[in-house]
Amino acid sequence: MLQITQTTDGLLVLTLTANRIDAASAIHFKDSFREATADTSGRVIMDLSAVTFMDSSGLGAMVAALKSLQGKSLELCGLTAAVDKVFRLTRMNKVFPIHPTVEQALASDGPEGANAA
Amino acid sequence: MSNLATQPRSLGAPRLHFEEVINADPITVRETILQIMERLQHEFPSQSEGVISTEIVLAEVLNNISEHSYQASNLGDVTISVLCTDDMISIETRDFGVPMPGLSPPDSELEEIPMDVEDLPEGGFGWFFIRSLSSHLEYRRTGTQNIFCVQIPTASAEQSDLARANLPIADAHFLPH
Numbered sequence: 001m002l003q004i005t006q007t008t009d010g011l012l013v014l015t016l017t018a019n020r021i022d023a024a025s026a027i028h029f030k031d032s033f034r035e036a037t038a039d040t041s042g043r044v045i046m047d048l049s050a051v052t053f054m055d056s057s058g059l060g061a062m063v064a065a066l067k068s069l070q071g072k073s074l075e076l077c078g079l080t081a082a083v084d085k086v087f088r089l090t091r092m093n094k095v096f097p098i099h100p101t102v103e104q105a106l107a108s109d110g111p112e113g114a115n116a117a
Numbered sequence: 118m119s120n121l122a123t124q125p126r127s128l129g130a131p132r133l134h135f136e137e138v139i140n141a142d143p144i145t146v147r148e149t150i151l152q153i154m155e156r157l158q159h160e161f162p163s164q165s166e167g168v169i170s171t172e173i174v175l176a177e178v179l180n181n182i183s184e185h186s187y188q189a190s191n192l193g194d195v196t197i198s199v200l201c202t203d204d205m206i207s208i209e210t211r212d213f214g215v216p217m218p219g220l221s222p223p224d225s226e227l228e229e230i231p232m233d234v235e236d237l238p239e240g241g242f243g244w245f246f247i248r249s250l251s252s253h254l255e256y257r258r259t260g261t262q263n264i265f266c267v268q269i270p271t272a273s274a275e276q277s278d279l280a281r282a283n284l285p286i287a288d289a290h291f292l293p294h
Binding site for chain 2: 020022023024053055056057059060061063064066067071081082085086089090091094095
C-alpha cells in the first residue's frame, strides 16, 4: 500500500503502491500513512503516480492523512488524470502542494515551490 | 475541418447496452467498476474526460448504495444498466435497500475551503461529484425498489469543468478542440 522510498534528515518520500484509493482501501491507506509518518519531523512527499483512481472516500482519506501531520503540509506528486480531476473539482489542489514528479518536488525548496502550473 | 465533423451523428442511437447484477460490497463494487470501465474505454477511446467522469460517478453511486441504501451490511443486490450513445453514457441502478431521505437525492454544494486544515471536510464529496459531472439525474422509489438514473456527457466535460471553476469566459478560447 505505502512504500517508504527515501528518508534523509527531515525528508520522507512515500510511494503509494495501490492503484485505487476507494471505499475498499481508504481505511487501510489512513492506517498505513499514520504508521509511516509516525516519527517524521520534516517534509512529507507522497508519489501518487501509481494511483489510477480515487473516489470521495479516497479523497477524504487524503485529507485525514494531511490532518494527521498536525500542521505540516503533505506534498503530492504524479497525479494521474482521474486523481487530478477529483482534486481540481473539490479545489483540494489549493490545499495540498502538488508537484509534477518526485524529482521536481525534491528539487524545489518545499511546499512553496509547488502548484506552479 | 475534417470530414468527420460534418457527418451527421446518430443522436440517441444506442451503441452499447449491458446490464450486471452484483452484490453491494466494496470489493465487488471495485471489481465491477473495473470491468465496466474496460468496456467503456474500449468503446470511447478518444473521450477520456467523459470516461473518467463516468468512473467517478459510477463509484459514488455504487458507494452510496453500499453504504446508505444497504447500510454497509455488505448484503444486497444492485442491478447496473449501462447505455451509451455517441454523446452520453447513461447509468441506471436498481436496489432494494432503504429509500433516500426525503425521497430525493441530496443537494450538494462545495463549501468554501476553510482556513484551518483541521476544519477541512473528510467526506461529503460524493454527491458533489455526481451532480457536477452529470448532465441529468433522476431518482424514484417504486414499491421496495430504489431506481436511480444518471447521464454523463462523453465529450465537452472539459468545457463544463471550466465553466464550473468560474473561469473568465475569455479562457474558453484556449480550449482544445
